[in-house]
Amino acid sequence: xxxxxxxxAVVTGPRRKRFRIQKDKALGLAxxxxxxxxxxxxxxxxxxxxxxxxxxxxxxLLPDYTWVGLDNYKNLFADPRFHIDVRNTVIFTxxxxxxxxxxxxxxxxxxxxGLKGEGFFRSLFLxxxxxxxxxxxxxxxxxxxxxxxxxxxxxxxxxxxLGLDFLVNSWQATPNWGMAFIAIPAIWQMSGYTMALYLxxxxxxxxxxxxxxxxxxxxxxxxYRRVMLPQLRxxxxxxxIILGHISLKVFxxxxxxxxxxxxLDVPAxxxxxxxxxxxxxxxxxxxxxxxLLSVGVLVIPYLWYTQRQxxxx
Amino acid sequence: xTKRIVALLAVLMxxxxxxxxxxxxxxxxxxxxxxxxxxVEVFSWWTGGGEAAGLDAMIVVFGGDYPNITxxxxxxxxxxxxxxxxxxxxxLQANEPPDSWQGHAGQELIGTYVAADQIEPLNFxxxxxxxxxxxxxxxxxxxxxxxxxxxxxxxxxxxNVLWTNPTVLSDNNIEVPTTMDEWFAALDxxxxxxxxxxxxxxxxxxxxxxLETVMxxxxxxxxxxxxxxxxxxxxxxxxxxxxxNYDKLLTYTNTDSSALSWQDAGQLVxxxxxxxxxxGDWAEGFFREIGxxxxxxxxxxxxxxxxxxFQFLSDSFVLAKNAPHRDAAIAxxxxxxxxxxxxxxxxxxxxxxxxxxxxxxxxxxxLQSAMDDWASDDVAGSLTHGVVANDSWKSxxxxxxxxxxxxxxxxxxxxxxxxAEGANA
Numbered sequence: 001x002x003x004x005x006x007x008x009a010v011v012t013g014p015r016r017k018r019f020r021i022q023k024d025k026a027l028g029l030a031x032x033x034x035x036x037x038x039x040x041x042x043x044x045x046x047x048x049x050x051x052x053x054x055x056x057x058x059x060x061l062l063p064d065y066t067w068v069g070l071d072n073y074k075n076l077f078a079d080p081r082f083h084i085d086v087r088n089t090v091i092f093t094x095x096x097x098x099x100x101x102x103x104x105x106x107x108x109x110x111x112x113x114g115l116k117g118e119g120f121f122r123s124l125f126l127x128x129x130x131x132x133x134x135x136x137x138x139x140x141x142x143x144x145x146x147x148x149x150x151x152x153x154x155x156x157x158x159x160x161x162l163g164l165d166f167l168v169n170s171w172q173a174t175p176n177w178g179m180a181f182i183a184i185p186a187i188w189q190m191s192g193y194t195m196a197l198y199l200x201x202x203x204x205x206x207x208x209x210x211x212x213x214x215x216x217x218x219x220x221x222x223x224y225r226r227v228m229l230p231q232l233r234x235x236x237x238x239x240x241i242i243l244g245h246i247s248l249k250v251f252x253x254x255x256x257x258x259x260x261x262x263x264l265d266v267p268a269x270x271x272x273x274x275x276x277x278x279x280x281x282x283x284x285x286x287x288x289x290x291x292l293l294s295v296g297v298l299v300i301p302y303l304w305y306t307q308r309q310x311x312x313x
Numbered sequence: 314x315t316k317r318i319v320a321l322l323a324v325l326m327x328x329x330x331x332x333x334x335x336x337x338x339x340x341x342x343x344x345x346x347x348x349x350x351x352x353v354e355v356f357s358w359w360t361g362g363g364e365a366a367g368l369d370a371m372i373v374v375f376g377g378d379y380p381n382i383t384x385x386x387x388x389x390x391x392x393x394x395x396x397x398x399x400x401x402x403x404x405l406q407a408n409e410p411p412d413s414w415q416g417h418a419g420q421e422l423i424g425t426y427v428a429a430d431q432i433e434p435l436n437f438x439x440x441x442x443x444x445x446x447x448x449x450x451x452x453x454x455x456x457x458x459x460x461x462x463x464x465x466x467x468x469x470x471x472x473n474v475l476w477t478n479p480t481v482l483s484d485n486n487i488e489v490p491t492t493m494d495e496w497f498a499a500l501d502x503x504x505x506x507x508x509x510x511x512x513x514x515x516x517x518x519x520x521x522x523x524l525e526t527v528m529x530x531x532x533x534x535x536x537x538x539x540x541x542x543x544x545x546x547x548x549x550x551x552x553x554x555x556x557x558n559y560d561k562l563l564t565y566t567n568t569d570s571s572a573l574s575w576q577d578a579g580q581l582v583x584x585x586x587x588x589x590x591x592x593g594d595w596a597e598g599f600f601r602e603i604g605x606x607x608x609x610x611x612x613x614x615x616x617x618x619x620x621x622x623f624q625f626l627s628d629s630f631v632l633a634k635n636a637p638h639r640d641a642a643i644a645x646x647x648x649x650x651x652x653x654x655x656x657x658x659x660x661x662x663x664x665x666x667x668x669x670x671x672x673x674x675x676x677x678x679x680l681q682s683a684m685d686d687w688a689s690d691d692v693a694g695s696l697t698h699g700v701v702a703n704d705s706w707k708s709x710x711x712x713x714x715x716x717x718x719x720x721x722x723x724x725x726x727x728x729x730x731x732x733a734e735g736a737n738a
Contacts, residue, residue: 059705061402061429081712146569149509151586173571175719261517261571262715276399278708278736279425 047292054285061279072286082287085267091179092186092266093247099187100243101236104194109224111195112202122199125192133189137256140185144171144257172258179264182254183247190246194239201235202228241302245295267291352383353641355630357415358397360390363598367662371467374657375648382641387411405431410633412642417699418456418466418629420541424703424737427458432631434461438643444650447668451692455700456629464629465650466667468659471594471683472695473526473624476579477612481508481588489614493530493558496589496617500565503588510567513587515578517571518697521714523591524559525696530618531555534691541694541701547731556723563721583610591616593626593698597679598663607678615686623690626698627667702737709733 054073057066076082107125111118128136145154152160152168159167172178205228213223251268258264260273267287275284359368365388372384389397401414410431416422426432439445439462445453448466456464477489482499485506490496503511514520529537532551539545540552567573567581579596581587583605590596600611615622630649636642648654655666660675669688673681694700696707713729720726 061405061425061431063406080716084716141572146572148568170568173569258571259516262712263571263719265715273711274708276395276402277711278705279402280705280708 050285050288053281054289056282056285058281058285059279059283060281063281068282072282073290076283076286076290081262081265081270082267084262085265085270088179088264088266089248089250091177092183092250093244095180095183096186096190096247097240097243099183100191100194101239103187103191104239105198105232107191107195108198108202111199122196125195127192128189129193131189133186133250133253134256136185136189137253140188141257144181144184146170146173172264175263178258182257182264185257186247186250186253190243194243197235197239198232201232205231237302241299244298248295248298249291351381351641352385353413353638353645354385354387354411355413355415355645356387356389356397356401356411358389358391358394359415360388363662367468367658370657370661371648371654374651374654375645378648379641379644382644384645405429408635410635410637412633412636412638413630413645414633415628415630416464418464418627419694419700420703421699421707422464422629422631423456423458424705426631427461427463428703431634432463433634434463435465435632435646436460436462438465438646438650442647442650444668447670449669449687449692452625452667455692455694456627464631465646466627466629467649467655468628468662468664469667469683469687470626470664470698471623471686472522472626472698473529473616473619473622473693474592474594474596475614475616476582476590476592476596476600477614478582478585478588478610479608479612481585482612485588487588489612490617491614491620493527493617497561499588500562504565508588510565510581510586511588512562512565512567513573513578513581513590514563514566514570515573515575517711517715517718519575519578519592520563520570520718521711522593522695522697523562524714526591526616526619526624527559527562528552528555529622529624529693530616531558533618534622534693537693538701541696543737547734548727552730553723553727556727560721560723563718593695594679594683595663597677601677613679613682621690622693623686624693624695625687626695626700629667706733706737709736 052065055067055069055071056064057068057071058064111121111125143154145152145156146169147153147156148170155171156168159165172181174181209227209231210223213227218226249268250266251272254264254266254269260269268291271284271287271291274280274287357368359365368386368388372386375382375384389400391397397415401411404410405426416426422432444465452466453462456462456466475489481503482489485503487499487502488495490499500511514523528540532540532555536545536551540547546552567578567587570578573581575592575596576599578587579590579592579599580603582590583600583603594613597607597611597613601607605611630646632639632642632646650668652666652668652670652672655668656672656675659666659671659680663680665671665676665680665684665687669684671684673684676684696702696710699707702710710730710733713726713733716729717723717726
């Protein structure tokens with residue numbers, strides 16, 4: 001399909017090429033169509049169905065699609081339990097995301113110093129990510145045992161035997177702020193992943209930039225602050241989005257550490273309990289839709305932004 | 314290229330057709346099964362421990378009585394029945410009911426499955442098998458709606474049991490309390506003697522379990538029952554008094570309760586870290602399992618204020634409407650309600666038979682005392698375990714209780730309980 005063959009080919013070439021592309025497109029479309037159809041049904045179709053249930057009066061085992069408008073949503077916004085859920089989610093998200101970003105960046109900066117055994121440490125820090133939240137939760141349930149007196153165990157026992165009594169606390173059973181402690185296992189699990197993101201970011205910064213800065217007389221601290229960190233901004237944004245949507249949807253970790261209890265309730269647990277324990281299907285669907293919207297608020301601008309970036313380059 | 318696309322589409326269609334024909338085959342097999350009366354599918358969440366062993370023992374009895382009926386055990390593990398109930402809900406919505414399934418006797422079954430028209434009344438079976446003569450009279454209204462009995466209780470557990478540590482009590486010269494006031498006096502004495510948390514409690518559902526026994530103990534049999542059958546008043550002074558008692562009791566409990574399972578809380582009593590624990594009588598099986606002796610390592614009594622009342626819960630089996638194998642399902646229910654079936658199941662599960670004519674020699678010393686009470690006491694239902702309130706109502710009470718455990722605001726709690734009754738509609 002070379003354009004330089006004859007004059008004729010120059011004229012016909014693009015037309016034939018366009019035809020070719022269409023055929024390729026058709027084949028591609030045929031190949032992906034099963035997954036597109038499955039996606040349409042099982043993702044978007046079910047989202048639409050949930051949306052429909054969320055504006056219905058469905059309570060009990062039998063479907064009831066009586067239209068009630070936004071009543072389920074209004075009731076949720078007036079529901080003290082949902083207020084607790086939102087508050088808990090905010091606490092968890094702030095502690096978890098900040099914790100992961102700070103620890104992840106710290107570990108990445110340390111590993112970037114070119115020390116011996118970097119590969120070993122990298123795997124070591126990344127390893128917790130291979131474990132499911134349930135396993136993490138069960139282990140940390142033992143570690144963060146709030147029992148006092150003779151029955152002290154876990155981290156509290158370690159602190160006591162090391163003479164660090166001021167660190168002994170009641171962990172997730174702490175009134176009002178228990179949720180912040182639930183974030184600790186989550187940070188333990190995900191900070192290694194954040195480190196990997198940052199490390200990749202650090203490695204992609206050309207050495208020349210650092211050298212140029214050094215030649216200009218910048219100190220090492222200045223190089224990190226003025227040259228490296230600004231280059232890491234896109235990585236931070238990516239990490240923020242990934243960690244943020246994990247924390248909005250958190251469910252399994254809390255169930256494993258604390259079970260179902262009001263003080264550590266989040267929207268996902270409320271959704272499960274009210275739907276399958278209480279048969280309030282309409283209310284459960286409304287919580288699901290609100291969860292989806294909250295994740296959407298976070299993710300959609302990001303997708304839009306990256307797509308624009310990619311088109312720009 | 315076009316040919317290739319056509320070929321590809323053809324392949325896709327073939328795959329689709331293959332899947333479709335596979336579906337068709339499965340459907341045919343199912344319909345074929347439905348015409349043969351030799352299988353019964355029974356759905357439960359009994360997948361481990363004494364429960365599964367008890368079910369197996371009952372299946373053996375069933376196999377002896379009905380050798381031509383294959384027993385299909387569709388048990389779903391996990392979440393103390395939560396997972397199983399979610400699976401069951403899905404199957405019922407898809408119109409594929411098992412022939413019979415397990416459920417807590419009472420409103421949990423009635424509110425969910427009778428309201429959805431999924432199960433059949435069983436009065437005819439009670440008449441045929443003369444079960445009304447062998448089951449307590451006060452039990453029947455609790456498992457009926459509008460005069461229709463909807464399930465066959467296999468076992469009975471008692472909810473209002475106060476477990477005590479006899480050594481701790483005798484060391485402090487404390488008698489087992491029989492009224493709320495005696496109980497508070499005993500708890501005060503123990504705290505004065507240096508025991509910070511003489512009443513052991515576990516996670517949130519055990520707090521609800523304590524609540525229901527305190528309500529029964531404070532309000533008495535009639536007023537407690539009235540709350541659930543619509544004749545009571547949740548905003549009454551009696552309820553306020555019960556909630557105040559509950560609020561006071563919580564001050565004697567361990568601070569780490571939210572992190573403890575019911576076993577952990579029971580263990581505190583056995584170990585002498587606490588003097589009292591309120592838990593259903595499945596705790597007795599656990600105490601034996603960890604090597605404790607009845608009347609030595611642990612003692613028991615009705616919770617204060619509930620002498621002469623048996624607050625029960627029960628696992629029971631239902632008959633599905635449109636059951637694919639109706640006759641086989643009825644055969645299963647006959648075994649579940651029979652003396653042989655119940656005496657096979659209960660000694661293994663660690664509960665007492667719902668029938669009052671069980672063979673006492675098969676049961677341990679605690680269960681024998683429970684059998685005596687079951688035959689003579691007034692029967693009240695448990696809230697936590699699904700007898701008196703349907704799931705929707707219970708889950709609203711659970712939310713209200715969760716809020717109360719954090720705020721300890723009795724007035725707000727009572728207001729939330731009044732509102733929760735609306736979920737019963």
